[in-house]
Amino acid sequence: xxxxxxxxxxxxxxxxxxxxxxxxxxxxxxxxxxxxxxxxxxxxxxxxxxxxxxxxxxxxxxxxxxxxxxxxxxxxxxxxxxxxxxxxxxxxxxxxxx
Amino acid sequence: xxxxxxxxxxxxxxxxxxxxxxxxxxxxxxxxxxxxxxxxxxxxxxxxxxxxxxxxxxxxxxxxxxxxxxxxxxxxxxxxxxxxxxxxxxxxxxxxxxxxxxxxxxxxxxxxxxxxxxxxxxxxxxxxxxxxxxxxxxxxxxxxxxxxxxxxxxxxxxxxxxxxxxxxxxxxxxxxxxxxxxxxxxxxxxxxxxxxxxxxxxxxxxxxxxxxxxxxxxxxxxxxxxxxxxxxxxxxxxxxxxxxxxxxxxxxxxxxxxxxxxxxxxxxxxxxxxxxxxxxxxxxxxxxxxxxxxxxxxxxxxxxxxxxxxxxxxxxxxxxxxxxxxxxxxxxxxxxxxxxxxxxxxxxxxxxxxxxxxxxxxxxxxxx
Numbered sequence: 001x002x003x004x005x006x007x008x009x010x011x012x013x014x015x016x017x018x019x020x021x022x023x024x025x026x027x028x029x030x031x032x033x034x035x036x037x038x039x040x041x042x043x044x045x046x047x048x049x050x051x052x053x054x055x056x057x058x059x060x061x062x063x064x065x066x067x068x069x070x071x072x073x074x075x076x077x078x079x080x081x082x083x084x085x086x087x088x089x090x091x092x093x094x095x096x097x098x
Numbered sequence: 099x100x101x102x103x104x105x106x107x108x109x110x111x112x113x114x115x116x117x118x119x120x121x122x123x124x125x126x127x128x129x130x131x132x133x134x135x136x137x138x139x140x141x142x143x144x145x146x147x148x149x150x151x152x153x154x155x156x157x158x159x160x161x162x163x164x165x166x167x168x169x170x171x172x173x174x175x176x177x178x179x180x181x182x183x184x185x186x187x188x189x190x191x192x193x194x195x196x197x198x199x200x201x202x203x204x205x206x207x208x209x210x211x212x213x214x215x216x217x218x219x220x221x222x223x224x225x226x227x228x229x230x231x232x233x234x235x236x237x238x239x240x241x242x243x244x245x246x247x248x249x250x251x252x253x254x255x256x257x258x259x260x261x262x263x264x265x266x267x268x269x270x271x272x273x274x275x276x277x278x279x280x281x282x283x284x285x286x287x288x289x290x291x292x293x294x295x296x297x298x299x300x301x302x303x304x305x306x307x308x309x310x311x312x313x314x315x316x317x318x319x320x321x322x323x324x325x326x327x328x329x330x331x332x333x334x335x336x337x338x339x340x341x342x343x344x345x346x347x348x349x350x351x352x353x354x355x356x357x358x359x360x361x362x363x364x365x366x367x368x369x370x371x372x373x374x375x376x377x378x379x380x381x382x383x384x385x386x387x388x389x390x391x392x393x394x395x396x397x398x399x400x401x402x403x404x405x406x407x408x409x410x411x412x413x414x415x416x417x418x419x420x421x422x423x424x425x426x427x428x429x430x431x432x433x434x435x436x437x438x439x440x441x442x443x444x445x446x447x448x449x450x451x452x453x454x455x456x457x458x459x460x461x462x463x464x465x466x
Contacts, residue, residue: 001400005434012431030356034375037349038432039331039451044264045181045284046352075459079331081432081450 015065015084022060023080027053038081046079061087100214102147103238103296104303111317118320118336120213121148126319133322134329134414137285138457141244141310142318143303149239150193150217151293152206152230159204162229163197166221166362168345170355174199179265179282182353183335183345184208184220185363189370190343191350192220194335196282196291198267205267205278205293206230207239211340220362238299242306243289243318243326245457250309251290255279272305273298285323286330286456325411328420331381331452337409338379338422341393346370347377347424378430379408381451382421382438390439391419391446398437404429407438415454421446 001009020033027049029036040046043054054077058069061083067090069076076086101122102108109115113124124145127133136142154162164171169182176199184193193208210217221228242250251259255270255277262268262281270277275298283289294302310316320336327334333350342348345367358364384391397405410421425448432450437443 005400008433009428009431012433031351035351035356035371037351037378039381040349040352041331041452045332048265048352075455078452078455079450082452085432085450 012084012088015087016080018064019060019080019084019087022064023057026056026060036080038084039079041079042077042083057083065091067091100148100234102145103236103299104145104147107300107303108145108317113317113319116320118148119211123148124317124319126321127317129316130319130321130325131412131414133316133318134325136310136314136316136318137244137287137322137326138415139245140313141242141247141250141315142322143306143310143315144241144243144318144320144323145303146239146241146291147234147237148209148320149234150208150210150214151233151237151239152208152221153233154204154206154230156202156204158229162223163204163206164358165223165360167195167197168354168358168361168363168367169197170358171197171204173355174204176201177266177268179267179280181265181282183350184210184217185345185361185367186212186220187363187366189345189363189366191335191339191345191348193217194333194339196265196280198278198280200267200278201269205280207280207291207293209335211335223362233293236296237293238296238303240292240294240299240303240306241283241289241323242292242310243283243285243287244310244313244315245287245461246313246315247283247288247290248461249313250306251279253309254305272302277302284330284332284334285326286332286452286454287458288461324409325414328409328411328422329413329415329452329454330456334409337393341408342379342424344370346375348379375427377405377424378427379422379424380430380432381449381453382407382423382436382446383416383449383453384419384421384438384444384446386418388419388438388444388446390444391421393421395438396440397423397425397446398441398443399429399434401441403441404436413454419446420449420453423448
């Protein structure tokens with residue numbers, strides 16, 4: 001695999017692992033990290049989290065990555081992958097990784 | 099072949115039918131893309147009578163369903179619905195199921211990829227007679243979905259509808275007959291399943307259709323719903339489920355209670371889980387003119403065949419091909435470039451799902 005692809009995967013994997021572990025811990029989810037597919041829906045269907053859980057996810061992202069999800073941007077919380085995309089974009093905008 | 103009690107009505111409306119696992123379904127009404135658009139922008143009515151519907155008394159229903167299904171049935175609160183699956187003895191998917199705790203009874207709805215007789219055999223746990231009462235022959239299942247679907251059901255059944263959370267059930271009356279009303283769409287827009295006796299099916303269909311027509315909506319077929327499910331990244335047992343069959347690479351662990359000691363297929367699934375996941379299904383997108391991103395196409399990475407496309411569609415919202423493909427775990431990340439069809443074939447990128455933001459996410463029903 002090319003170095004660029006390796007770097008992309010390694011960075012994404014790190015954000016995913018951190019987020020999943022904190023999500024499971026905060027929400028006491030009965031899963032191992034590898035049981036959570038990154039595209040699984042966080043709210044409603046899928047994990048079926050409610051609005052209080054959504055607040056925990058926002059706090060989770062803030063704690064883990066020092067990144068704030070705006071109140072009016074609930075669409076970020078569609079899945080683990082969409083949260084991870086948001087984190088990576090914000091990290092890039094800050095000019096580095098948290 | 100089993101047909102819908104509404105077949106004649108659907109045929110008169112221009113339905114093109116196809117067979118799916120021994121059941122005749124309305125595939126489309128001439129324009130599947132417009133049918134997708136109706137859901138995204140207004141509302142669409144679909145006949146889901148291909149689904150099997152059962153009811154069970156609370157006792158022995160809870161224990162029976164819990165021994166059968168991967169999810170935790172005793173934990174379903176009154177008025178709520180569990181989304182889970184039924185596996186065969188090899189731990190391979192047989193049906194995608196909703197189980198509803200509905201006032202002294204449990205309602206059990208199956209989208210099945212095995213013929214009716216085989217599903218019946220699976221429902222006969224250890225050869226015992228199933229306590230489930232089969233309502234399939236004398237009930238219809240209608241699916242009303244769309245950004246404005248809530249307006250239609252509110253007009254027919256009253257404003258209480260608005261307070262129903264996702265995955266909940268309530269009983270209503272229509273023309274003096276009971277309608278089991280479930281909020282549980284799989285399009286990512288507002289969605290409702292209505293289970294109604296055949297004797298009022300035509301009238302209920304007409305009432306819902308009138309509401310759809312008033313909002314410039316349409317009838318929708320199975321083809322449109324296949325595309326809508328992919329676009330919204332809802333699991334579709336009739337596409338990726340039927341091809342992959344194993345719930346683990348499909349990412350359906352959320353439908354299972356990992357702590358349950360037994361359910362149909364439990365041992366086989368737990369054995370595969372313990373052995374570790376080797377592949378995973380992820381999303382792909384390609385440029386609008388790419389025809390290669392379709393079911394069965396091989397996926398290449400840096401000249402090497404690494405996986406295959408499992409299902410695909412053209413997204414109505416994004417106007418580009420979308421797909422799900424199976425990849426080895428080490429490459430199952432979004433944001434990577436791949437080629438499809440050949441080592442130098444068209445470029446497709448792995449993407450985060452769902453790729454769309456549904457209009458319904460912007461509506462707060464509890465503030466209406």
